[in-house]
Amino acid sequence: MNTIHIDRLKITHKEEVLVDISFDIRRSLALVGQSGSGKSLTLKALLGLLDPSLGVHIEKRCGFEWKRGVTLSLVPQNPFTALSPLTRIKDQMFIPKEESLELFSLLGLDEELLERFPPELSGGQLQRVVVAIALGSRPKLLLLDEPTTALDPASKESMIELLKTLQGKMNFSMLFVTHDMSSASALCEDICVIYKGRMIERGIIEEVIRAPKEPYTQALIDAEFKTRGFRN
Numbered sequence: 001m002n003t004i005h006i007d008r009l010k011i012t013h014k015e016e017v018l019v020d021i022s023f024d025i026r027r028s029l030a031l032v033g034q035s036g037s038g039k040s041l042t043l044k045a046l047l048g049l050l051d052p053s054l055g056v057h058i059e060k061r062c063g064f065e066w067k068r069g070v071t072l073s074l075v076p077q078n079p080f081t082a083l084s085p086l087t088r089i090k091d092q093m094f095i096p097k098e099e100s101l102e103l104f105s106l107l108g109l110d111e112e113l114l115e116r117f118p119p120e121l122s123g124g125q126l127q128r129v130v131v132a133i134a135l136g137s138r139p140k141l142l143l144l145d146e147p148t149t150a151l152d153p154a155s156k157e158s159m160i161e162l163l164k165t166l167q168g169k170m171n172f173s174m175l176f177v178t179h180d181m182s183s184a185s186a187l188c189e190d191i192c193v194i195y196k197g198r199m200i201e202r203g204i205i206e207e208v209i210r211a212p213k214e215p216y217t218q219a220l221i222d223a224e225f226k227t228r229g230f231r232n
């Protein structure tokens with residue numbers, strides 16, 4: 001697995017610089033920050049899906065050939081709105097049936113679900129279908145936009161374990177965008193903390209959680225773990 005480098009990703013709106021960051025993705029990187037810190041803009045810029053009113057410039061990106069929907073796939077935040085409710089799941093897979101069956105089996109989904117419409121599935125099942133669709137092109141980099149937000153704690157945990165298993169089997173890198181430190185640390189090896197569009201701290205996630213250098217990182221950790229006694 002190559003390390004993916006993103007060098008000076010800059011997003012502007014008129015005179016204002018909304019995002020200006022560089023980061024490396026080894027196996028898995030969590031981009032963590034509060035609401036409005038620039039996480040979604042960063043993902044959209046990588047996908048080439050930014051609002052045209054915004055300026056975007058990426059000085060350099062390397063590590064693999066960037067092709068949206070082929071080498072680069074997105075697991076969106078909300079599985080309920082990601083799929084067309086009036087189209088059977090099988091007609092939203094866009095890959096041969098044998099490959100859909102293989103992915104469904106890897107994801108622990110019953111093949112009978114392929115015949116159903118999205119509203120006939122649970123939130124956890126829908127999220128796994130969305131992951132199956134994203135993995136259909138065998139991407140090199142999987143972008144994850146808070147994909148566990150809509151799930152209950154047990155489904156959240158099993159989704160994270162599943163993503164790690166799939167990564168081992170299918171060999172892709174992950175960029176996980178979230179404000180949730182506990183999910184970030186459960187899924188990723190590295191972290192980049194983002195504040196107002198700038199990287200303020202990065203490193204191996206376990207080390208950053210154990211000894212954060214920045215008060216902002218500390219506040220994110222406290223917000224997530226304090227009540228559960230994580231650090232005591």
Ligand SMILES: Nc1ncnc2c1ncn2[C@@H]1O[C@H](COP(=O)(O)OP(=O)(O)OP(=O)(O)O)[C@@H](O)[C@H]1O
Pocket residue numbers: 013018033034035036037038039040041042051053054179
């Ligand atoms: N089209 C736009 N034009 C101008 N400013 C924008 C636009 N889109 C986003 N912004 C601003 O850029 C900043 C970063 O927004 P972004 O959506 O990336 O935040 P975020 O970290 O993903 O937040 P959340 O966790 O709430 O999704 C915010 O201040 C937002 O108001």
